[in-house]
Amino acid sequence: MAKQYYVSKYVYASHKQRLINYFVDSFISSLLLIIVIVIGMRSGDAYLYHWYKSMNLFEEIIFTKVHVAIYCLLSELFFGSTLGKLISGSKIVDIYGEKPSKQSIVIRSIGRLIPFEIFSFLTEYCRGWHDKLSYTYVVDIDTFETEVNEFHEE
Template identity: 40%
Template sequence: MALATLGFINEYILYIPGVDKIFGALVVFLYYMQEVINGKSIAKMLFGYSVINVYAEKPTFKEVLIRSISRIVPFEGVSCMSKPSRGWHDKWSGTYVVADHDLSQIREMLETEELQ
């Protein structure tokens, strides 16, 4: 009886107009806030990658916004076939995807360039 009631509630909630759009917008918002706050998505956390800007810092909100919006360009996935392999969304936003274990080395290289 309780499971039948739960099923009814699930079906009822799914058919409330606009709930799916609100839920979808919430998921998209949380995904991009994850990138803004941490500089990485959940997948990048799992595989040990980060998104950085040209200063080897977490990208700004503007950089993440440009990076995210530019992903809707048709055939954007083909851009990774160029050499060096870098997506248009990264080129246009001025960001790079790097392995976490390389981050400290990249930052050291930038610091030594600043000193010279």
């Protein structure tokens, strides 16, 4: 009977990696939004620009969370990662170290919309609520691959 690998806390992405992921992905999603607004304005439709400019602070916060969640959802569904994770050397896996299901990725993205979710990263092992709700793990690629190789050599 073959042994089953399970992700251990030793391969989790660090706080630094998760912070890089957050800032890079927030920047990229905002840049994409700006590009969409500029394209709309150049084509003579400034509706999105005026709508965005009319938002109050609360609406801006909600809108920002939603467009970051959509960026992460699409990136993770189509490319298996986000640009932030590629830059920081991390990736998303399930409990067995495999690529997460589409359902898990959708749940991850919905979990990002939880108010104050950012504070869930202040724990020792740096797993956000969107990770816990979707039963996914963000791991350091190098450490993860080393641990998986060692596990299969035993």
